[in-house]
Amino acid sequence: MCLPYLIGFTIFELYPMIDAFILSFHSWSGGIGGAAFLEPKFVGLKNYAEMVTDELFILSLKNTIIITITFVLISTLISLIIALLLDQKIKHVDIFTTIYFIPYATAPVIMGVVMRVIFNKGGVINWILKWMGLPIVDWLGPNLALFTVVLAMVWNYFGYCVVILLAGLQAIPSVLYEAASIDGAGKITQIRRITLPLLKPILIVTLFLETIYALRAYDIIYGMTGGGPGFQTLTLPYYIYWKGFESWELGYADAIGVILFLIALTIAFIQRKIIGTTTIEY
C-alpha cells in the first residue's frame, strides 16, 4: 500500500537529500560550466570549516534561531487560546475556523508583500496611528523588523495550528470534563489537568510543524524585508538561496542546508524530550 509513496519518497526526497549531503563536501557551481565544471570538486570539510568564519552565516543562524523560538512561542499561545475559545460549543464554529484558516491559504510571498505595504512607514498601520494622534512607528526599521516578520509569520500560520489543535480538543471525551466538574474542578483546573495533558500529542505535532515552518522561512521574508534592513532579517534559508542561486556556490549552500537540517532534527528531539512521550493514560 505504501509502495507508491515510497517510490515518490525515494526519488523526490531521499535521493536529493543524500545528493545534497554528498555535495556539501564538494565545490560545485551547479554544472553550469562546460565539461570541466560538470563534475563537483571534492573539498572535504572545507565548506563546513568556512561557516565558522562566515559572518553572514553566523548572523543568519542567530536570526533563524531568534525567529524560530519567538514564532513558536507566540504562535502556539495564540492558536491554543483561540482553539480553546472555539471549543466552547459556540454557534457556527466552522465559519470561524474558516476565517482563521484564510491567512494560511495565502502564499507566504504574497503575505510578505501585503505585510510590507501595511507595515511600512507610510502604510496602513502608521496611517491609523497618525489618525489616532499617536507617533508613527518604524515597523520595518532596525529595532522592530525581526519582530514584525515574526508577527507576519504568526498571522500566516496560526490558523493552521488552530485547526489542528481544535481537532485535538474535540477528540477529548466530554465525560472527563463532566466528571471533573462534578468533582468541583473549575475551568482553569480542567484545562490544566485534563485538556493540556490529553492535548500533548497534538501539541507536539503542532510545535514540530511550527518549528519546521519557522526554520524554512524564506518567502515571507523575501517579500517583506528582502533580508533587511541591512542583514537584520537574513535567515538561513534566505542565505542558502543567496549562496546557491546568486553566488552559484551550490556546495557551500548544501553544507548550510545540512546544518539547517541538523538544527531542525535537534529542536524536534528536544521538544519531544521536554514535552514527553505520546503515551497517554487516563
Added chain:
Amino acid sequence: MSGEKVEKKKISPSLIISVIIIIVLLAALVYYATLPPRVEIVPTTIVQTALRTETLPGTTIVRTEERTIVQTVTPTPTPKKETVVVWTFPLGTEEEHKKQLKMMEKAFESKNPDIDLVFEVYPWQGRDARMITAAAGGEAPDICYLNTRHIAKLSFLGALQPVENIIPKYYLDNIYPWVIEGAKAGEHIWAATNLISAPYVWWYNPDIFKEVGITPPKGPEDAWSWKQFIEAAKKLKEHGYYVAHPSKPSVVCITRPLFQQAGVDICKQGPPFVTEVMFNNSKGVRVFKFWQDLFYTYGVMHPSMLGAVPEWQPERELFAKKEVAIMLDTTGLPVYLNKIKSDVKAEVLGFLWCDEEGKEYMTGDVVPGYWGIFKQAYNKHPEAVKRVFQWLLSEEGIELWCKWAGFNSPYKTQEGWLKGTELYEVIRGDELAKWLPYGSPEWGNHPAANDIYNIIQANMDAVAHGIMTPEEAVLDAARKCVEAMKRSLSL
C-alpha cells in the same frame, strides 16, 4: 479508565519487499538511462511502377513497356529541423515583447527553414537560479540574454562559448568599440550586445518644479552636484514631494555610478580577477554619506524606498501619483506615464557629480544586455546556434528586437533610428541624447558581482536606517566583499 499504550511496531515484511522492489526499479532505470542510443538502419524496398504513356494524337506514338522496378535503397534521412532555444527577459511589457518575438521567429525561419527558433521569455527576477537549474539538468538554453555580471561569472566558470570567431565581421566593423569592451574578458569576447540602452537618468516632474520654484539643469554643462541635488530635494520635501529610485533588483543601477561619481570604483575590473575592493577609503565613505543624507539625515527619499524589496515596485506609480518629483529610471518611466497618466510629465534631469571630485567623474548607468552562447548547448549543434546568433546581431534582428521598445541600435549605421517617431517624442530622445556620452556599463564584471552588490546594498540600507555610520559601512562592506571575492575565485 483503561490505559492505552503505544506499542512499538516491528518492521513488516511488506515494507522490506517494497524497498527491495524500489531499489530494483531504480537500478533498472539507471541502467536503461545510461545505455548508449541504439542506431538501426533498415533497408527499404521501394516498388515503383512505370506506366505506359502515349503522346497526343498526330504525333509519334511511343509505347513504353510496362515494367516494375524493384530497388533496394538505404533511406536518406529526412533533414531534421534543429531547434535553437533563446532565453530572454521582457523588454517593455511581456505581452508586447512576446508579440515581437513571434515576429522575429517568423522572420528568421522564413530564411532558415531548417532551424526552429524558439524564444522563451522568463521574468527578470530569479534568472540566475533559472540558468543554474537548467544547466544542472543539462537543459541550458543555446543562447541567453545576459548582463555583464553574468558574463564575468559564466566565462570564469567556463560556461560560455567564446564568440570572437562567431561574431560577423560587419558587426565588429560597424559597432561602437566600447560596446564590445563590456563583453571582453582576457583574450576572448564572450557575448555581443544588440542594443544600447538609454541610460538610467534622473527624471523630474516639470509641473512640480515650477510649483516649488526649482530650476532644472539645462544639460550636462549645467549638471547638478550631489549638494545641489540634496538642496532641491529638501525644498521639494517641504512641499510634500519626495525623491525615488528603482526597487530591487534594479537598485544596483545607482550603486556603481555613485562610486564612480565619488572618484572610485567598486573593484578592479578583470581579468585577471583580484580580491581587492577600491572603495575602502574616504571616497567610498562619501558614497555612504550621500546615501545617509538622502534617507536618514534629511529623509528626502520616499519612505517606500527604504529597504525596497522585490515583488513590490511602486516607484513609477508614486511618480504618477505626484508623490515623487525626482526619480531615477530608464525611458520606461515616460512610456509608462504616457500610457497610464499622460497629464503627468517626466523630463530629463540627467546625471550627478560629486562636489569633491568635480564633473570629470559625472556618470550614470547604461543597461546593455548581451547575447551569450552556452557551451553546453552549443556543442550539440554548433552550426544552427551560430546562424541564430549571427542573425540576432544582424541589422534586421536588432531592429526587430528593440526598436519598438525605444532602445538604440549599437550599429553606427542605425544611429538615430527613432528620430521623428512618436516614441522618440515620448521618451524625450533629444534631451536624453545629450547625456548618453556620460553613461558607463552597469554592474562591473567580477565573478562575485552578485555578492558584492548584495553586501553593498545591505550596508547602504543599514546606513539609510541609521544602523551603521558611513565609515562602519565601508569597512564592513569591504571586508565582506573581499571574502566573497576570494570564495568566488576559489570555486
